[in-house]
Amino acid sequence: MEILPEIHQVDGVQGNCFLLDREGLVLIDTGLPRNNKKILSCIRDTLKKDPKDLKYIIITHYHVDHTGNAAELRDITGAKVAIHEADADYLGGKMPMPPLQGLRGRILNILLFFWSAKPVNPDILLHDGDSICGLQCIHTPGHTPGSICLHDPALQVVFCGDAFLTKNGIVSGPPLSATPNMAEANTSAKKISHLDFDILLSGHGIPVRPHASEQVAGFCRTLD
Numbered sequence: 001m002e003i004l005p006e007i008h009q010v011d012g013v014q015g016n017c018f019l020l021d022r023e024g025l026v027l028i029d030t031g032l033p034r035n036n037k038k039i040l041s042c043i044r045d046t047l048k049k050d051p052k053d054l055k056y057i058i059i060t061h062y063h064v065d066h067t068g069n070a071a072e073l074r075d076i077t078g079a080k081v082a083i084h085e086a087d088a089d090y091l092g093g094k095m096p097m098p099p100l101q102g103l104r105g106r107i108l109n110i111l112l113f114f115w116s117a118k119p120v121n122p123d124i125l126l127h128d129g130d131s132i133c134g135l136q137c138i139h140t141p142g143h144t145p146g147s148i149c150l151h152d153p154a155l156q157v158v159f160c161g162d163a164f165l166t167k168n169g170i171v172s173g174p175p176l177s178a179t180p181n182m183a184e185a186n187t188s189a190k191k192i193s194h195l196d197f198d199i200l201l202s203g204h205g206i207p208v209r210p211h212a213s214e215q216v217a218g219f220c221r222t223l224d
Helices: 036-046 070-077 085-091 102-114 182-193 212-221
Strands: 002-004 007-009 018-022 024-028 054-058 080-084 124-126 135-139 148-152 157-161 199-202
Touching: 002 199, 018 036, 036 070, 054 070, 070 080, 080 085, 085 124, 135 182, 182 212, 199 212
Parallel strands: 024 054, 054 080, 080 124, 157 199
Antiparallel strands: 002 007, 007 018, 018 024, 135 148, 148 157
C-alpha cells in the first residue's frame, strides 16, 4: 500500500512494516516470523527493485512482531540492521524477553513459543538524536527500554512502532500487557507530541493523516 510515493506499507504482514525508497531501500520493522516472502515480493513486484537494494533494516523495538524476519532478510539482502542500544541484547538473544502481563499476556506468551525469531546481532546501535537514512531517531522508552520513533522532517512523517497504536485510525497508547513501564511510555508520548508532522505510521493500525501531530497532542492531553 502506498502511503507516499517514497513510502510503502507491506501488505498482509502482522506487525506493520514500511519500505522507504531513497538512496537504497530502507525497511522499518519486519513483522512476525515467516513473512519475509511478502516483504521480498513487495520489493520486487511493487517497487520493481532488487532485494539487494535493501540497505538498512531499522527496528523500532525488540518484540517479535517487529523483528521476526530480520535475520532472514539480512542474510538474503546484506542489509545492515539497526536498533537502539537498550534493545540490542534482546534482539541478539543475549537477554530473554520479559513475560507479558495479564490474561492477554499469558495467552500471547504461549503463542510466542511458536513465533520465535532468530536472534540478530545488530550492525548499528542507535541513540537518541541520531540520524539514519534521513530519519531522526527519538528514544521513546516505556514499551521496551529501547523503543524508538523515527521522524522524517522532510516528509512530515513519524514512524512510531508501538509507542502509539492507531487501530481504526484512533491514536492510543501501547498495550498494557506488553508495556512494563506505562508511566515512562506516557512521558515518551508527550515527547512526540511536541513535533510537527502530518502522518503517523504505527506498528499496529492504519495510517493517521492529515494533521497527525494534532491527534497525538489530543491523546496526550488525556494523560494529564
